[in-house]
Amino acid sequence: MSLPLLVDCDTGIDDAIALSYLAARGDVEIRGIVSTAGNVEVAAVHRNNLLLAQLLGIAAPISCGAEAPLAQELMTADDTHGPQGLGHAALPAPRRRADPRSGAQLWVDIAREHPGEVVGLVLGPHTNLALALEIEPELPGLLKRLHIMGGAIHHRGNTGPTSEWNVAVDPEAAQRVLAAFSAAPTRPVLGALEATETVRFTQSTLERFEALAAGTGHPVAAILADALRWYFEFHQADGLGWIAHVHDPLVAAHAVTGDFASTRPLAVDVELAGTLTRGQTVGDELGRWGRPPNVDLLTEVRADAFVEHLLGVLERGLST
Ligand code: BDR
Ligand code: CA
Numbered sequence: 001m002s003l004p005l006l007v008d009c010d011t012g013i014d015d016a017i018a019l020s021y022l023a024a025r026g027d028v029e030i031r032g033i034v035s036t037a038g039n040v041e042v043a044a045v046h047r048n049n050l051l052l053a054q055l056l057g058i059a060a061p062i063s064c065g066a067e068a069p070l071a072q073e074l075m076t077a078d079d080t081h082g083p084q085g086l087g088h089a090a091l092p093a094p095r096r097r098a099d100p101r102s103g104a105q106l107w108v109d110i111a112r113e114h115p116g117e118v119v120g121l122v123l124g125p126h127t128n129l130a131l132a133l134e135i136e137p138e139l140p141g142l143l144k145r146l147h148i149m150g151g152a153i154h155h156r157g158n159t160g161p162t163s164e165w166n167v168a169v170d171p172e173a174a175q176r177v178l179a180a181f182s183a184a185p186t187r188p189v190l191g192a193l194e195a196t197e198t199v200r201f202t203q204s205t206l207e208r209f210e211a212l213a214a215g216t217g218h219p220v221a222a223i224l225a226d227a228l229r230w231y232f233e234f235h236q237a238d239g240l241g242w243i244a245h246v247h248d249p250l251v252a253a254h255a256v257t258g259d260f261a262s263t264r265p266l267a268v269d270v271e272l273a274g275t276l277t278r279g280q281t282v283g284d285e286l287g288r289w290g291r292p293p294n295v296d297l298l299t300e301v302r303a304d305a306f307v308e309h310l311l312g313v314l315e316r317g318l319s320t
């Protein structure tokens with residue numbers, strides 16, 4: 001049985017690894033990809049998604065999302081992900097054609113076509129999912145589950161001092177999505193920075209990607225190795241050493257396998273008004289708000305086992 005997935009991402013180096021991982025698995029059926037503005041502008045995200053889908057043999061519709069967040073100007077992270085979003089990788093123009101629908105409409109159409117079946121996976125800002133909720137307020141009940149990479153609950157931010165990138169790019173969208181999915185039959189699973197930053201690629205991980213590129217000649221393996229080198233350089237320039245925190249693949253792998261981390265319920269909301277803390281995800285550990293938990297937060301990550309699993313799937317899947 002394959003798991004039907006709708007992936008919304010701002011590709012992005014770690015998004016590209018997550019998409020490659022999902023395509024390399026034999027038991028996932030990607031039903032749609034939504035390109036969301038974030039790491040780079042939406043046109044570049046969309047080109048990256050079209051190219052990766054073409055090279056990975058993903059046949060699903062790929063829709064371009066909104067150009068800007070709901071209520072603030074778009075910020076991009078060219079320093080983190082490179083001017084095109086995939087670091088040092090050379091990127092030929094994709095031959096794959098885009099789906100003409102908006103990103104928001106693709107969310108709605110895919111959820112309505114297969115009510116209760118599709119798992120949503122958000123690896124970028126929440127803009128297009130928030131817009132989809134305007135078209136179809138019943139969307140939370142039409143999905144099987146929602147998995148999100150975003151937020152930093154008990155952890156410093158990676159964008160502002162207390163804010164994580166995917167939430168900081170569009171805080172209003174993240175807040176609306178969390179509010180709407182509070183009524184979902186199944187709580188969304190949130191992979192925040194305290195979980196995803198336990199995943200730490202080192203030089204030996206980079207060498208496995210380089211060996212994969214050299215050994216298979218697969219064009220995506222070469223793109224990932226060249227992209228990752230940039231990600232290491234960024235982390236080093238940011239004072240974190242010669243490593244890379246690779247966020248999105250852990251959340252993707254947990255969405256598919258339920259493995260590599262535990263979860264615990266928590267009430268979480270997004271700070272919209274803070275003068276220093278806008279975009280912070282606040283977790284109510286002591287129940288002061290009197291609200292029921294609205295997310296299952298990833299915790300107790302088995303990071304080494306996950307990295308080995310990720311490499312194994314890519315090595316098997318990109319060799320064929
Ligand atoms: C998130 O922000 C982006 O830069 C990454 O792709 C990931 O989704 C981590 O904060
Ligand atoms: Ca991302």
